[in-house]
Amino acid sequence: MALLDVSQLSIHFGGVKAVQNVSFSIDAGIVYSVIGPNGAGKTTLFNLITGVYTPTSGEIRLDDESIGGKSPNQLATRGVARTFQNLQICMNMSARENVMVGAHLRLDRNLIKAALRFPGLKRRDAEMCEEAAELMRFVGLEKYIEARADSMPYGALKRLEIARALAMKPRLLFLDEPAAGLNPRETIEVDHLVRKVADAGITVVLVEHDMKMVMNLSDRILVLDYGKKLAEGTGEEVRKNPDVIAAYLGAHA
Amino acid sequence: MKKNVFFGLYLIIGLLLVLPFVLPNSFYLDLVIRMAINAVIVLGLNLLIGFAGQISLGHAGFLGIGAYASAVLPTHFGWHPLLAMGAGAAVTGLLAALVARPIFKLKGHYLAMATLGLGIIINIALRNEAQWTGGPDGMPVPAMGLFGFELSSDKHWYWAVALLLSVSVWASLNLIDSPFGRALRALHGSEVAAQVVGVDVVRYKVAIFVLSAVFASLMGSVTAHYGGFVTPNLADFFHSIELVTMVVIGGMASVYGSVIGAVLLTAMPQALATFEGWETVAFGSILMLSMIFMPKGLVPTLAAKFGKGE
16 A cells, blocks of 8 residues: 555645646655656645645545644654755754754653753753764765854755654655755766665655756656646656657657 | 853853852842842843734833742741742743733733833732732742741852852753744844744744743742842842843843842942932943943843854
8 A cells, every 4th residue: 555645636726726626646755756847836846745735625545544634743753754846944953953843752852850950851862962963974964963054064954854854764755856056976876865764765756956866866757737647657657758858848748 | 153152151150159258248148149140040031022023011020929928838837938939930931921812912002011011010909909918118038948947148049049140040051942942033133034944933032021021920939038028129120120230231142241240230229329419320320321322231241242143
């Protein structure tokens, strides 16, 4: 059975139908990409599934539990993590603390115990501090373990978001254009990183414009255009689909 | 990662231990006590404003509830002062939670307006319920006693307040460097990022608002017992602003900044007394200049300058 099952999903903003009747399902353990021209509704689809928006209609099921309309923090408890196309880094914190925030649900959030420095909480926190450093090495940020977030370059912040998401130990990870704005060398690094994440057993859902990266990584691809599902299938199937070619090249076959 | 963050705490404790033996007279002792009381209030307020990025322009109102609980309940109903203090804090916490739920769905200006309104309403209530509160003239507060020991002399108060301040600084430092504290700072840095990692943003905002309000209420009680007399001025809008100014001048999101801000702004009216009629002008100018040249506040600016983070 699929890990994520989306059926007839729609959202309207006033008269704009940003996503219309989109259905697909994602099996556990694969890399699933969502592509489409600008404004096709990719990020909106992400925002719907990760609880930032509430669907107008349709259903989203995670492990057969309906999750449509649940808030992002409720989804986090179910192992759904994400990164953002426009960076959402806490610039008021250090890089490592940003990663540690990702482990919020795995730590003791008690206020009193924290204020009184209970040894158990402190010990767990120190372990997490080590784990955060480990995660930063995993995503290739070993240079920035002691850095402040606001002193890091753009490409590093992109990977910091991935490290933060991984700190949740998610089952399902949504990456919204992880290579956007990166140079070709950085893009290849992110490509490798996504592969490593997938190999670690995390189901990855990817929105990305870099076709080489998408074709290289994806087990399956969903193509959106004007908020509608245009095609779905393996890279080879999608590449040969005449509708997809038309949408990308602007021709009408 | 950590330079020793507790160094400042040791310094504060050291200073507090030495001060009573070097201060020339009780005038200065009184000043230090008031500084320390303000510092504890500002620590709580800075958790809300500096760390969590929320605002309260009505904090003096919470101070007022605590102060008047300590004045009214023992005087009119014969409650034990400690019980009165607890009751004041409980009522404040309840009120803060009740108000916070709806307003924390709002952001920015709305929050400022809502807390401003709340503070003003509390102040008006204190002024108008004259049969209980003595109205604008205020009322005397019975002495605080514990197990037959009465907190009466300045020396007693000094040690009590010094202990309170040291514990508060320690607890604040612990809190900000914990999962709870990181969640607070994260929702300040990026609310949506905090949400997607599982932080229930509204709950955390309410929690820190209630915590800082309860802090204020408790310290309101302390202020009342220490002064022996309360007036509604304690709870007025200008006092709220003064508290926010202490946070901003000392440094947002800085534990030690809170202490420095409180110390400076408590001392400043005394230091400026020589300007006579012009002291408010001098006060205002200093605030403006420090905001122009140190917009992040004193402690963060100096820390950045000398290259050590807090």
